[in-house]
Amino acid sequence: MQEWEGKKVFGGIAIGKIYVYQKGQQQVRRMTIQDPDAELARYQAAKEAAVAQLQELYEKALQEVGQANAAIFEIHQMMLEDEDYQESVEHMICTQQVNAEYAVAVTGDHFSQLFANMEDEYMRGRAADVKDISERVLTVLQGQSGGSVQFSEPVILVADDLAPSETVQLEKDKVLSFVTVHGSLNSHTAILARTMGIPALIGCPVPLDATVDGKMGVVDGNTGKLYVDPEPAFLEQMKQKQLEEQEKKQLLQALKGKDNVTLDGQHILLYANIGNTKDLAAVLQNDAGGIGLFRSEFIYLERDHYPTEEEQFQIYRTVAETMGGKRVIIRTLDIGADKQCDYFELEKEDNPALGYRAIRICLTRPEVFKTQLRALFRASAYGKVAIMYPMITSVQEVRQIRQIAEEVKQELQEQGIRIGEPEQGIMIETPAAVIISDLLAKEVDFFSIGTNDLTQYTLAIDRQNSMLDAFYDTHHPAVLRMIRMVVEQAHAAGIWAGICGELGADPALTKTFLEMGVDELSVSPGNILPIRKIVRETDVAAYRQEMQERT
Ligand code: PEP
Ligand code: MG
Numbered sequence: 001m002q003e004w005e006g007k008k009v010f011g012g013i014a015i016g017k018i019y020v021y022q023k024g025q026q027q028v029r030r031m032t033i034q035d036p037d038a039e040l041a042r043y044q045a046a047k048e049a050a051v052a053q054l055q056e057l058y059e060k061a062l063q064e065v066g067q068a069n070a071a072i073f074e075i076h077q078m079m080l081e082d083e084d085y086q087e088s089v090e091h092m093i094c095t096q097q098v099n100a101e102y103a104v105a106v107t108g109d110h111f112s113q114l115f116a117n118m119e120d121e122y123m124r125g126r127a128a129d130v131k132d133i134s135e136r137v138l139t140v141l142q143g144q145s146g147g148s149v150q151f152s153e154p155v156i157l158v159a160d161d162l163a164p165s166e167t168v169q170l171e172k173d174k175v176l177s178f179v180t181v182h183g184s185l186n187s188h189t190a191i192l193a194r195t196m197g198i199p200a201l202i203g204c205p206v207p208l209d210a211t212v213d214g215k216m217g218v219v220d221g222n223t224g225k226l227y228v229d230p231e232p233a234f235l236e237q238m239k240q241k242q243l244e245e246q247e248k249k250q251l252l253q254a255l256k257g258k259d260n261v262t263l264d265g266q267h268i269l270l271y272a273n274i275g276n277t278k279d280l281a282a283v284l285q286n287d288a289g290g291i292g293l294f295r296s297e298f299i300y301l302e303r304d305h306y307p308t309e310e311e312q313f314q315i316y317r318t319v320a321e322t323m324g325g326k327r328v329i330i331r332t333l334d335i336g337a338d339k340q341c342d343y344f345e346l347e348k349e350d351n352p353a354l355g356y357r358a359i360r361i362c363l364t365r366p367e368v369f370k371t372q373l374r375a376l377f378r379a380s381a382y383g384k385v386a387i388m389y390p391m392i393t394s395v396q397e398v399r400q401i402r403q404i405a406e407e408v409k410q411e412l413q414e415q416g417i418r419i420g421e422p423e424q425g426i427m428i429e430t431p432a433a434v435i436i437s438d439l440l441a442k443e444v445d446f447f448s449i450g451t452n453d454l455t456q457y458t459l460a461i462d463r464q465n466s467m468l469d470a471f472y473d474t475h476h477p478a479v480l481r482m483i484r485m486v487v488e489q490a491h492a493a494g495i496w497a498g499i500c501g502e503l504g505a506d507p508a509l510t511k512t513f514l515e516m517g518v519d520e521l522s523v524s525p526g527n528i529l530p531i532r533k534i535v536r537e538t539d540v541a542a543y544r545q546e547m548q549e550r551t
Pocket of ligand 2: 390429450452453
């Protein structure tokens with residue numbers, strides 16, 4: 001048995017087969033298919049999409065680099081239409097009943113080997129081209145089937161690192177656990193693992209090779225350990241532990257339907273953070289009072305094009321309707337920093353976290369912003385939708401945003417489109433916003449404190465840099481004082497204030513937040529019932545007294 005240690009992202013025990021995910025060269029698994037005709041149609045559609053992509057590339061290259069250099073894309077199109085190549089793929093699908101991905105990958109390898117062994121130098125050079133076109137078709141096929149990585153059974157996913165765009169495209173019900181070699185505790189990949197409520201480790205120096213791939217594994221998210229090829233007795237022991245954890249979770253179920261009220265009668269709202277409509281099941285199962293943060297940028301990250309107004313409207317409407325009148329706070333897109341989206345064509349920056357991200361993109365690309373706002377206002381007719389703006393640093397920005405939102409509202413009304421009256425609030429996640437929170441409170445309906453970024457900007461610690469995890473002091477008094485200040489300023493202006501950063505789910509601070517008068521905590525769905533338990537066991541007045549006596 002091999003044993004590896006990493007940093008803990010989310011507790012719990014996962015037991016299953018390990019899948020090593022290699023970036024860039026996604027492994028294609030052979031799968032038996034039931035319907036060869038449907039598979040042939042998938043292949044044809046993917047091939048046509050690949051040819052269309054190549055045509056676009058050809059035209060672009062023709063303009064930019066001339067006919068001679070553009071010709072390669074014409075050659076690639078011809079290769080894709082080559083009869084021998086096509087026949088080989090189709091034959092494999094029909095006679096071996098394998099998935100199109102596998103047939104394309106094997107054919108690509110086979111043809112490129114043939115070219116590589118040829119005498120003629122020019123023909124030998126074509127080996128790379130065949131590989132290239134096969135990979136293009138594979139990318140389309142994998143995109144079509146809803147994600148870049150597919151598994152036939154639930155797996156423990158082991159990778160070097162995962163970008164948020166890769167994480168969001170994983171088939172979530174097929175991932176038992178994440179283990180990454182790199183990555184920081186505060187990255188969005190870690191946040192997504194928490195939202196999924198699965199055991200996860202990062203910074204785990206496990207080798208990404210055959211000594212691990214395909215082997216049986218156990219992840220213990222409570223101790224930060226990954227065990228590969230466990231001995232039978234140890235495996236039994238871990239299965240028993242897993243069972244005990246499930247029983248503990250079961251006990252928490254008794255708290256479903258109960259109020260979030262302290263022993264001395266103080267109420268707090270417990271909402272859920274989501275990134276996707278797929279997270280809604282967990283939200284309902286865990287009895288969330290609403291959605292406190294829907295990270296809408298994941299809708300953008302899942303696609304290779306700007307989501308249309310209609311696509312977005314359908315998603316927001318589904319969330320609003322599913323929550324049946326409970327508050328649903330949707331944050332406008334927070335692209336940039338670690339959340340990169342190719343089609344936004346953002347320039348590379350030296351300090352992306354301090355750069356062109358979130359509302360800064362929206363205010364300089366009003367067409368993108370307005371499309372999202374139209375979808376949000378339309379969805380607000382179908383439930384209790386609230387709109388939240390990220391990365392605010394000034395009153396001026398908020399006024400500009402409110403002006404654009406007003407224009408969008410008027411346009412929709414003039415077009416006779418039904419809209420609701422969504423609350424509009426802002427994230428408090430920069431020190432500037434904290435310091436002027438008295439002024440900002442006059443401009444908006446609510447505040448939600450983004451402690452992940454607020455900690456990053458207050459302590460001058462890049463949340464993406466895993467070397468700094470030890471310095472990223474989530475309980476730093478500067479951050480806690482800021483939270484108190486924001487809540488006080490919000491209440492003085494008659495608005496409510498919540499916390500939607502990861503700190504909101506820290507059980508060691510629940511009492512502190514109650515004592516500060518925080519109105520809402522938005523946490524990953526799996527954390528709602530454990531926090532409700534603490535709330536219901538707390539006597540805020542007694543805790544305040546205890547704190548005063550200590551100082
Ligand atoms: C935060 O910064 O705390 C937050 C909730 O936003 P994100 O983690 O998506 O940056
Ligand atoms: Mg943030």
